Amino acid sequence: MNKKKSLVDLLIHDLTGPLSIITTTINNLIKKQDRYGQLTERQKKTLDMILRNANKAQGFLHDIIEVYRSEDGIIRSDKIYIRDVLNDAIMDAIEIVDPNFFEEFICNNTTQDMKEILKSKGIFIYIDGRYESSPFTHDRKKIQQILRNLITNALKYRKKEVKIRISGDRDLIIAVEDDGSGIPLEKQVDVFKRFLYSNLKGTVDETGLGFGLSCVKSIVEAVQGSITLKSEEGKGTCFTVQIPPLKD
Numbered sequence: 001m002n003k004k005k006s007l008v009d010l011l012i013h014d015l016t017g018p019l020s021i022i023t024t025t026i027n028n029l030i031k032k033q034d035r036y037g038q039l040t041e042r043q044k045k046t047l048d049m050i051l052r053n054a055n056k057a058q059g060f061l062h063d064i065i066e067v068y069r070s071e072d073g074i075i076r077s078d079k080i081y082i083r084d085v086l087n088d089a090i091m092d093a094i095e096i097v098d099p100n101f102f103e104e105f106i107c108n109n110t111t112q113d114m115k116e117i118l119k120s121k122g123i124f125i126y127i128d129g130r131y132e133s134s135p136f137t138h139d140r141k142k143i144q145q146i147l148r149n150l151i152t153n154a155l156k157y158r159k160k161e162v163k164i165r166i167s168g169d170r171d172l173i174i175a176v177e178d179d180g181s182g183i184p185l186e187k188q189v190d191v192f193k194r195f196l197y198s199n200l201k202g203t204v205d206e207t208g209l210g211f212g213l214s215c216v217k218s219i220v221e222a223v224q225g226s227i228t229l230k231s232e233e234g235k236g237t238c239f240t241v242q243i244p245p246l247k248d
């Protein structure tokens, strides 16, 4: 193993401990008010926000671990219903991009049809082919991570709409399309390079880490799939991923 990778491994390992103490303690403050003292509404909101971000940081660590696991050939075999995984991935993405809407969504919308609510937010879902009703055999975490990253980007860079299309009769086909400003042709190769793209001048979002798409590419390649990108400046971007099922 190279020196850089073992340093990163150590960092991941060392960060997991403190982060889990932070999340457990905040959880206790929020949930066990009889023991830790009553919270005002404002204090509770602030703690909720800290907890959400600590969970997010934990999520990033898990992402890195998942990429390492794929690069080392560790793939779980689950029977997954793509609609469920997609719903979870959309919720993850909304929480990252629009935490206020997410909070409103989980507090108030238990009975309303999820598809209708998403439509009103410009998110359209189309599922057809075999996996509309049959399970797809694959590593659930990895599929969710691919979806989450592509959907997060689409939500970040869209003008108004995001369309997510799931299809395929043998291989699973995922297409995530937005109507944003697009990626110039000469930069399309670079978006998949780890940490590079966010350093390039003239990017759409200077705040991103430039990590998500390289994770997606590593995972897709580790499972013998493919990822392609079609984008036209001013018109939008579509990422398409094709993933063969694992053997039963």
Ligand SMILES: Nc1ncnc2c1ncn2[C@@H]1O[C@H](COP(=O)(O)OP(=O)(O)OP(=O)(O)O)[C@@H](O)[C@H]1O
Pocket (backbone or CB within 6 Å): 149, 153, 154, 157, 178, 180, 181, 182, 183, 191, 197, 198, 203, 204, 205, 207, 208, 209, 210, 211, 212, 213, 214, 237
């Ligand atoms: N749908 C999209 N439309 C326009 N540009 C995009 C889109 N998806 C990705 N990009 C560009 O590619 C870059 C790399 O994307 P990537 O997901 O790897 O990183 P990021 O979103 O910047 O940060 P993070 O590591 O948090 O995901 C982005 O910074 C952005 O400039």
Ligand SMILES: [Mg+2]
Pocket (backbone or CB within 6 Å): 149, 152, 153, 208, 211, 212, 213
């Ligand atoms: Mg991203």
